[in-house]
Amino acid sequence: MLRLIQAPNIAIATLWRDLLCEAGLPASVQRQHLGAAAGHLPPGECLPEVWLTHPEHLEHARALLQELERLPQRQWFCRGCSERIEGGFEQCWNCGAWMPA
Structure with a gap:
């Protein structure tokens, strides 16, 4: 597995994961529940992350997320x-x- 991107919140992370999965790029959201540890851990370590199952999908996944930014x-x-x-x-x-x- 390969970490693709850190999301600002769980809703955005889920949206990105769903977009990738619909495009045939298996992905998962990690750290989705670490927000509860905010204050005990550095804030940057508590944000949800989107991980790709197959590292060879990295370039295609980045391109899809860039397209999403330009809607x-x-x-x-x-x-x-x-x-x-x-x-x-x-x-x-x-x-x-x-x-x-």
């Missing part, structure tokens, strides 16, 4: 309810209307 971020107003939508969302969270073309 388009949009800002639009829903035609259905005038809600302002930000980020990579294409559907209104409030009324379910889709982003205009």
